[in-house]
Amino acid sequence: MAKEETMPTWRNFGVWSLVGGIFVLAIWAGIMLLRGDGMPPILPSGRLVATLGLSLILAMAVTGFTGRKRPVSLRSLRNYLIWNAVAIALCLLVIWGFSAFARAGALVAGASDWVAAITGSTLITFAFLGTFATASVQIGTGLVDDQEAAEDMRERGQLFLYSFIWMAVSGLLLIVLALAGHSGLLSPAIALAGALALIAVLLLLGILTWRLSDELVRTLSHETGNMAFYLILVIGGGWAMLAHLGLVAGPAPIDWLTLFTVLLYIASFIVLARRKLLTR
Amino acid sequence: MENRLKAIRESRGWSQGELARRLGVSRQTINAVETDKYDPSLPLALRMAKLFGVAVPDLFVDRWEPGEE
Numbered sequence: 001m002a003k004e005e006t007m008p009t010w011r012n013f014g015v016w017s018l019v020g021g022i023f024v025l026a027i028w029a030g031i032m033l034l035r036g037d038g039m040p041p042i043l044p045s046g047r048l049v050a051t052l053g054l055s056l057i058l059a060m061a062v063t064g065f066t067g068r069k070r071p072v073s074l075r076s077l078r079n080y081l082i083w084n085a086v087a088i089a090l091c092l093l094v095i096w097g098f099s100a101f102a103r104a105g106a107l108v109a110g111a112s113d114w115v116a117a118i119t120g121s122t123l124i125t126f127a128f129l130g131t132f133a134t135a136s137v138q139i140g141t142g143l144v145d146d147q148e149a150a151e152d153m154r155e156r157g158q159l160f161l162y163s164f165i166w167m168a169v170s171g172l173l174l175i176v177l178a179l180a181g182h183s184g185l186l187s188p189a190i191a192l193a194g195a196l197a198l199i200a201v202l203l204l205l206g207i208l209t210w211r212l213s214d215e216l217v218r219t220l221s222h223e224t225g226n227m228a229f230y231l232i233l234v235i236g237g238g239w240a241m242l243a244h245l246g247l248v249a250g251p252a253p254i255d256w257l258t259l260f261t262v263l264l265y266i267a268s269f270i271v272l273a274r275r276k277l278l279t280r
Numbered sequence: 281m282e283n284r285l286k287a288i289r290e291s292r293g294w295s296q297g298e299l300a301r302r303l304g305v306s307r308q309t310i311n312a313v314e315t316d317k318y319d320p321s322l323p324l325a326l327r328m329a330k331l332f333g334v335a336v337p338d339l340f341v342d343r344w345e346p347g348e349e
Contacts, residue, residue, distance in 0.1 A: 216309040
């Protein structure tokens with residue numbers, strides 16, 4: 001078998017760090033031009049330099065680390081730009097949505113409602129990115145660099161799609177409940193009807209996903225359930241215990257729902273990491 | 281658990297996808313078994329052994345030995 005020509009990891013790290021740095025600088029320049037600030041002076045303020053410097057270091061470190069095993073080619077650069085553009089557009093859309101809700105008087109009170117709504121929006125954003133990746137693989141646009149991941153998405157597209165819809169619906173459920181909180185944008189009756197409908201969809205998707213799963217996925221699902229239970233017991237139980245003793249504020253009902261959702265995903269990451277399934 | 285699945289599969293000239301299709305599981309499952317990240321269930325191990333015409337201990341290596349009582 002011919003030896004595959006790949007760049008050393010450290011060189012990949014360097015190249016992708018550079019790409020990340022240039023990308024962040026371009027975003028900064030774009031924001032300044034859009035805001036009408038023009039180009040910064042030759043000697044900008046210390047705060048601007050510190051913020052820009054930190055953004056640059058963070059972007060270079062994250063991009064370099066995640067790209068250390070990624071090939072450097074025109075295709076991978078194109079994919080990097082497309083994925084980042086989509087992610088930024090989604091983030092801007094979420095920020096715009098929150099601003100609109102804030103202007104409408106929703107989410108005015110209650111940190112718990114905010115946390116639930118942000119968690120829900122994050123889940124919907126990830127679900128959209130996942131669906132976009134699965135769809136791109138199905139139509140053969142080559143937007144997924146990892147060939148093994150692309151092959152899995154191609155073979156099991158339906159399973160991936162149902163999983164991402166499940167993620168989005170669980171996020172939507174949190175948002176619906178958050179909007180029926182302190183702000184009262186949704187009445188409890190409407191929120192309850194919406195929540196029951198979404199829970200029915202979640203149940204249906206759960207059954208469909210289970211039927212499409214093979215024994216590895218089902219085993220991981222069982223392990224995730226077990227791990228989530230212990231995480232809830234430790235974190236939720238610890239919080240309830242401290243609240244009972246009067247040391248911290250008690251969790252609001254919606255905090256429990258957010259906690260269940262977040263801990264389920266944390267549990268799945270722990271299970272995958274323990275089996276070393278997050279790395280090749 | 282250490283196993284010889286990859287060697288036996290390659291000796292047949294099958295890809296992971298091909299073996300997965302014959303066994304009715306995902307390619308991800310075959311990859312996880314071959315890289316020792318997942319031990320298959322007993323029914324799947326038996327199906328693998330039957331498919332390759334070998335005994336389960338020829339596929340999966342268990343180095344445990346019974347101790348002296």
